[in-house]
Amino acid sequence: MVSNERNEASKPSLTEQSYETLRNAILSNQLAPEGVWSDREFCERFELSRTPVREALLRLQSEGLVEILPRRGTRILPLNASDVREIHQVIKALELEAALTIAQSADNADALNAVSQTVVAMEDALEKNDLDLWVSADAQFHDEVVSHCENRRIVKTYRSLRGLTDRARYFTLRLRPLPMQSTKEHRQMYEAMRDKRLSDLEALYRCHWDRTTEEIARLIQEHSQSRPLSPLR
Amino acid sequence: MVSNERNEASKPSLTEQSYETLRNAILSNQLAPEGVWSDREFCERFELSRTPVREALLRLQSEGLVEILPRRGTRILPLNASDVREIHQVIKALELEAALTIAQSADNADALNAVSQTVVAMEDALEKNDLDLWVSADAQFHDEVVSHCENRRIVKTYRSLRGLTDRARYFTLRLRPLPMQSTKEHRQMYEAMRDKRLSDLEALYRCHWDRTTEEIARLIQEHSQSRPLSPLR
DNA sequence: CCCCTTAGCAAGATGATCGCATCTATTTCA
DNA sequence: TGAAATAGATGCGATCATCTTGCTAAGGGG
Structure with missing residues (x-):
């Protein structure tokens, strides 16, 4: 009766939160599309922890916003x-x-x-x-x-x-x-x-x-x- | 024949491996699209560990192959x-x-x-x-x-x-x-x-x-x- | 007296954190 | 110039805390 199908509105997971935060930061150009960022830098800047950030970055990579360079870091892709x-x-x-x-x-x-x-x-x-x-x-x-x-x-x-x-x-x-x-x-x-x-x-x-x-x-x-x-x- | 830009061929990470394994299993219908699977079941069946499996599942979700039900498990989406x-x-x-x-x-x-x-x-x-x-x-x-x-x-x-x-x-x-x-x-x-x-x-x-x-x-x-x-x- | 509903508890699973081994890149020394 | 060592960061796994769910029992109504 009470439960409908929208369960994501009830409590946004940290992964979801990280995804939104990073995506907005990139789309609004708060994160310059230059250089390689490490996980830590994202964590410190947005006060998130590594796992949610990593999972968010994977999603952003599949959308083409960032590129994860294995064992090296994450690059914000510029839009040319x-x-x-x-x-x-x-x-x-x-x-x-x-x-x-x-x-x-x-x-x-x-x-x-x-x-x-x-x-x-x-x-x-x-x-x-x-x-x-x-x-x-x-x-x-x-x-x-x-x-x-x-x-x-x-x-x-x-x-x-x-x-x-x-x-x-x-x-x-x-x-x-x-x-x-x-x-x-x-x-x-x-x-x-x-x-x-x-x-x-x-x-x-x-x-x-x-x-x-x-x-x-x-x-x-x-x-x-x-x-x-x-x-x- | 000749691989040009494929740098993932050099050393497939466990995440990549999990992704391929799970994707193949789903596409070849080895995983029935019924019921909800837990992380553990994937891990035991394919001898992988949780982190790579989780990251692979996130990718598969973004492709529309599975649906992750928060705190409940993962559902293989049937194709109707x-x-x-x-x-x-x-x-x-x-x-x-x-x-x-x-x-x-x-x-x-x-x-x-x-x-x-x-x-x-x-x-x-x-x-x-x-x-x-x-x-x-x-x-x-x-x-x-x-x-x-x-x-x-x-x-x-x-x-x-x-x-x-x-x-x-x-x-x-x-x-x-x-x-x-x-x-x-x-x-x-x-x-x-x-x-x-x-x-x-x-x-x-x-x-x-x-x-x-x-x-x-x-x-x-x-x-x-x-x-x-x-x-x- | 019996059955249905509901509250509470326990077990199991997941989201998230943290630490370790490994790999990359850089720097230094021969 | 080249090779090796060091420093730093990542991939992955172990662990903890929280949430879901199913079971059990109690209470109320028929």
Whole structure:
């Protein structure tokens, strides 16, 4: 009666806690992606003990945020232009698949409604010249599309990859042109989804992501030429 | 043949060893996907100790093969028809993206050559009526496509998901019709890729995967109706 | 009087800590 | 320059404390 399935809310384990702490520290760039860190340094800095930290690092490695060098230490992987391009390509493919699924679904009223609202929010934010609001609406657009595709694997993979590039998106936001073009594209994507124009939807999606990707990747390339390449795993 | 970047081959840590052992045991169905296992049982059965087993289980959980119930044990997740559909949808999207990338690449001679050879191998195997050989060639077709897309994230995500459904594919292989249709489709996909007919390629890919997915999913549904649904994470 | 519900206890298992042997990298000496 | 020793850190295992769960018994209701 009392017990439902959410048992992780009751008491976050230290491993979970370590994972969240380290992940946030990396994504917010509090941990510089340079040099090799030892377990001890993580422990001392965040007041955690070794086992939870080790298990958290293993998870972060599987997500591609860090690289564990056996018997040597842990390296925070920097995000270079090539990484952004690779990750965005996967995101593009997954999100397009989700959008196509929604467009072809018979029962997509909820999804379309949710997506529609985010488009309106983007247009409002643009009018008010509120970039933070726009970013939030933009993120929500993509999240709503993915969330409504009824495929937990797509959602999970998408979320984990998306987190990686939020760093990049955040830092390059104010360096990019005002997102008028982007806002228009989002409306077009929504309408193509609504009207079940599948090939239009696909072309729009690919175009949108390819353009966004190039904008961000170029900015990263210009602003951090000194950073080393990061091997995967 | 020649190992290039694989530095884990030099000396497999016990964690790596545990991971491989457990993963193989699950994928080959030596560990029944029923009931909850304790750490000790894994340790005794495979003669490993707890720390490596725990770390391996964490990795397997992040791949969706097992579910760790806090303070209760570890459950091997069964593969039901719905899972197969979800995973195949992701695979379809990723592999299509890879195929499109190859088709649009200027320097795709190597890739096309490798893929072409696997198609020939499939046709040979079919003629000899050698199912095992056919399966191997089939797997190699998809692997070559993904491997040549120059995107490590796609490769990595693909491999991890593909492993999950190999179980299903293996078990349903001999229950499915002879793969004549499938072989023909692979040749068509290859030719579309070679001739840069992108929309054909896309349609062929979607059609191929959707058909394969339904074949396998239906067989699973019929053969294992008694199995419980498996929640993700 | 019997059965069902609930509280309490015990046993077993897990999350986390700590220590040891081993391996890597660096430094020093020949 | 090269080899060996030393210092430091990691991988792994042993151990402790806490939590879950199943069993038992007591109490209340039919």
